[in-house]
Amino acid sequence: xxxxxxxxxxxxxxxxxxxxxxxxxxxxxxxxxxxxxxxxxxxxxxxxxxxxxxxxxxxxxxxxxxxxxxxxxxxxxxxxxxxxxxxxxxxxxxxxxxxxxxxxxxxxxxxxxxxxxxxxxxxxxxxxxxxxxxxxxxxxxxxxxxxxxxxxxxxxxxxxxxxxxxxxxxxxxxxxxxxxxxxxxxxxxxxxxxxxxxxxxxxxxxxxxxxxxxxxxxxxxxxxxxxxxxxxxxxxxxxxxxxxxxxxxxxxxxxxxxxxxxxxxxxxxxxxxxxxxxxxxxxxxxxxxxxxxxxxxxxxxxxxxxxxxxxxxxxxxxxxxxxxxxxxxxxxxxxxxxxxxxxxxxxxxxxxxxxxxxxxxxxxxxxxxxxxxxxxxxxxxxxxxxxxxxxxxxxxxxxxxx
Amino acid sequence: xxxxxxxxxxxxxxxxxxxxxxxxxxxxxxxxxxxxxxxxxxxxxxxxxxxxxxxxxxxxxxxxxxxxxxxxxxxxxxxxxxxxxxxxxxxxxxxxxxxxxxxxxxxxxxxxxxxxxxxxxxxxxxxxx
Numbered sequence: 001x002x003x004x005x006x007x008x009x010x011x012x013x014x015x016x017x018x019x020x021x022x023x024x025x026x027x028x029x030x031x032x033x034x035x036x037x038x039x040x041x042x043x044x045x046x047x048x049x050x051x052x053x054x055x056x057x058x059x060x061x062x063x064x065x066x067x068x069x070x071x072x073x074x075x076x077x078x079x080x081x082x083x084x085x086x087x088x089x090x091x092x093x094x095x096x097x098x099x100x101x102x103x104x105x106x107x108x109x110x111x112x113x114x115x116x117x118x119x120x121x122x123x124x125x126x127x128x129x130x131x132x133x134x135x136x137x138x139x140x141x142x143x144x145x146x147x148x149x150x151x152x153x154x155x156x157x158x159x160x161x162x163x164x165x166x167x168x169x170x171x172x173x174x175x176x177x178x179x180x181x182x183x184x185x186x187x188x189x190x191x192x193x194x195x196x197x198x199x200x201x202x203x204x205x206x207x208x209x210x211x212x213x214x215x216x217x218x219x220x221x222x223x224x225x226x227x228x229x230x231x232x233x234x235x236x237x238x239x240x241x242x243x244x245x246x247x248x249x250x251x252x253x254x255x256x257x258x259x260x261x262x263x264x265x266x267x268x269x270x271x272x273x274x275x276x277x278x279x280x281x282x283x284x285x286x287x288x289x290x291x292x293x294x295x296x297x298x299x300x301x302x303x304x305x306x307x308x309x310x311x312x313x314x315x316x317x318x319x320x321x322x323x324x325x326x327x328x329x330x331x332x333x334x335x336x337x338x339x340x341x342x343x344x345x346x347x348x349x350x351x352x353x354x355x356x357x358x359x360x361x362x363x364x365x366x367x368x369x370x371x372x373x374x375x376x377x378x379x380x381x382x383x384x385x386x387x388x389x390x391x392x393x394x395x396x397x398x399x400x401x402x
Numbered sequence: 403x404x405x406x407x408x409x410x411x412x413x414x415x416x417x418x419x420x421x422x423x424x425x426x427x428x429x430x431x432x433x434x435x436x437x438x439x440x441x442x443x444x445x446x447x448x449x450x451x452x453x454x455x456x457x458x459x460x461x462x463x464x465x466x467x468x469x470x471x472x473x474x475x476x477x478x479x480x481x482x483x484x485x486x487x488x489x490x491x492x493x494x495x496x497x498x499x500x501x502x503x504x505x506x507x508x509x510x511x512x513x514x515x516x517x518x519x520x521x522x523x524x525x526x527x528x529x530x531x
Binding site: 021022034037038039040191194198201202297298300301303304315316318320321 | 488493494495496499505506507508510511512513514515518519
């Protein structure tokens with residue numbers, strides 16, 4: 001907004017929040033959730049002209065490692081509010097053995113299991129909780145299918161913020177224990193994440209907790225978008241041809257697409273060509289796939305969602321419209337894979353590349369195999385799979401299966 | 403001719419929101435503040451689509467949907483019903499669809515989605531945009 005200086009000291013160039021649905025603008029100096037006018041997610045804007053003129057793209061590489069190297073493009077205005085546990089700058093690995101087997105010469109994996117609490121959720125919650133701290137929020141509530149719980153608990157502990165976590169009863173045990181270990185209160189819910197979200201939302205409204213649900217606050221996506229910056233930087237500012245991403249709530253997908261738009265606006269890309277984005281879901285819960293195929297702009301609530309990839313059990317994302325729009329803008333695709341294919345891919349990643357991936361991460365390899373078969377990807381294309389977390393979080397589920 | 407949407411909803415804020423959004427698109431919005439009022443309005447007035455809150459003060463939305471589907475007024479047997487609920491408690495979506503609703507939405511209701519879903523059933527002439 002015009003009356004609001006974009007710059008405090010050049011640490012963050014956050015300007016206003018903008019509704020992704022109706023374009024209404026809101027101040028980033030106040031606490032906001034989602035758009036009260038049309039109830040769509042809010043996204044953060046930055047003064048990109050100022051960033052472009054004041055920040056040297058190539059100097060960012062030499063800063064202290066981690067997500068906050070990109071602080072000018074992140075929402076926290078004062079460095080003391082950053083709750084840093086080592087998030088970001090995860091490895092971009094090549095997958096030479098699987099690549100050869102599939103006839104692909106340029107297959108990569110961004111391994112997000114290297115984040116604190118062992119998953120990509122650390123990025124979003126580092127940003128959201130740091131910003132919550134800055135805004136003076138003292139109590140946060142979050143519904144989660146798993147990994148977001150542990151990440152919330154960890155960052156909330158560091159920020160001395162009280163955390164209340166709603167999880168489905170059958171969430172992997174590691175997620176429950178890591179959350180409790182970090183001092184969060186965990187409530188196990190009969191049902192799915194949508195049920196947990198309903199209960200968390202009611203509690204938040206009734207008692208004034210701040211709801212960190214995916215896309216119901218504007219800053220988790222800001223942490224996730226840094227995956228896009230890191231990819232661009234690692235690939236020398238030329239984006240990959242294809243990104244294959246497991247899609248539950250869709251924050252990473254929407255975040256990376258936002259990151260690419262920002263990088264292009266900054267003039268930091270050598271080539272404006274964007275990747276084709278692939279959203280991977282499980283056969284047992286594929287609302288985005290169904291809507292994408294139907295040409296719909298919203299998802300229908302997926303009845304009876306089930307899959308061993310707990311992070312993909314999201315019957316309807318609050319950001320469904322954005323996810324579908326981003327997929328179409330990228331000439332991408334959405335596809336679903338079976339739990340059997342996920343398990344097979346998980347074993348292949350272990351045996352062929354030494355990577356113990358989360359089932360959601362393994363799902364991206366399962367999807368890649370389909371896309372190779374359909375010739376949707378070409379042998380020489382640069383393809384990036386996302387492993388969103390560590391397989392170590394899912395031992396109890398594997399015990400049941402083996 | 404304008405399409406009539408019956409909104410069965412006990413929360414005045416939500417009702418106001420829906421009314422504002424749909425009237426801006428040229429729909430006529432009829433209001434019912436509880437299940438029985440909703441049923442009698444559906445029986446007695448011209449209605450083309452029903453937005454049905456599941457959590458109502460008297461009879462719940464599932465029962466309203468079942469009674470509409472069993473109505474002697476033939477149009478109500480196949481009228482589009484969009485179910486809306488505040489808390490996505492276990493099985494809400496299943497129960498709403500089993501009770502005869504066509505689509506399920508949980509709050510907060512995205513206005514773009516509401517437009518899209520209402521228009522999917524009742525295409526407007528775009529008057530009023």
